[in-house]
Amino acid sequence: xxxxxxxxxxxxxxxxxxxxxxxxxxxxxxxxxRMLSPIMEEISSKHKVYKVNVDENMELTEQFGISAIPCVLxxxxxxxxxxSIGLKTKEEMEAxxxx
Numbered sequence: 001x002x003x004x005x006x007x008x009x010x011x012x013x014x015x016x017x018x019x020x021x022x023x024x025x026x027x028x029x030x031x032x033x034r035m036l037s038p039i040m041e042e043i044s045s046k047h048k049v050y051k052v053n054v055d056e057n058m059e060l061t062e063q064f065g066i067s068a069i070p071c072v073l074x075x076x077x078x079x080x081x082x083x084s085i086g087l088k089t090k091e092e093m094e095a096x097x098x099x
Contacts, residue, residue, distance in 0.1 A: 026070050
């Protein structure tokens with residue numbers, strides 16, 4: 001299950017996770033974001049996956065310099081190590097978790 005993060009709980013949630021996680025920055029009106037959503041849901045059955053709505057969480061959007069969506073940030077032990085912009089396949093998303 002993909003967990004929603006927001007400006008107030010993001011830091012606590014991400015800093016407590018060991019290993020790699022994906023954080024999907026998205027918006028309701030974004031077509032590619034809606035296409036990525038079921039892929040992220042599927043991945044979340046085996047890995048930690050989070051979502052941040054850019055329209056509702058402007059502080060995080062600005063903090064991470066999100067200028068295009070979908071934008072998936074890869075965190076390892078609480079630190080951003082990579083990011084992916086645009087729609088990707090399930091295999092491409094899972095590769096970020098295993099590199």
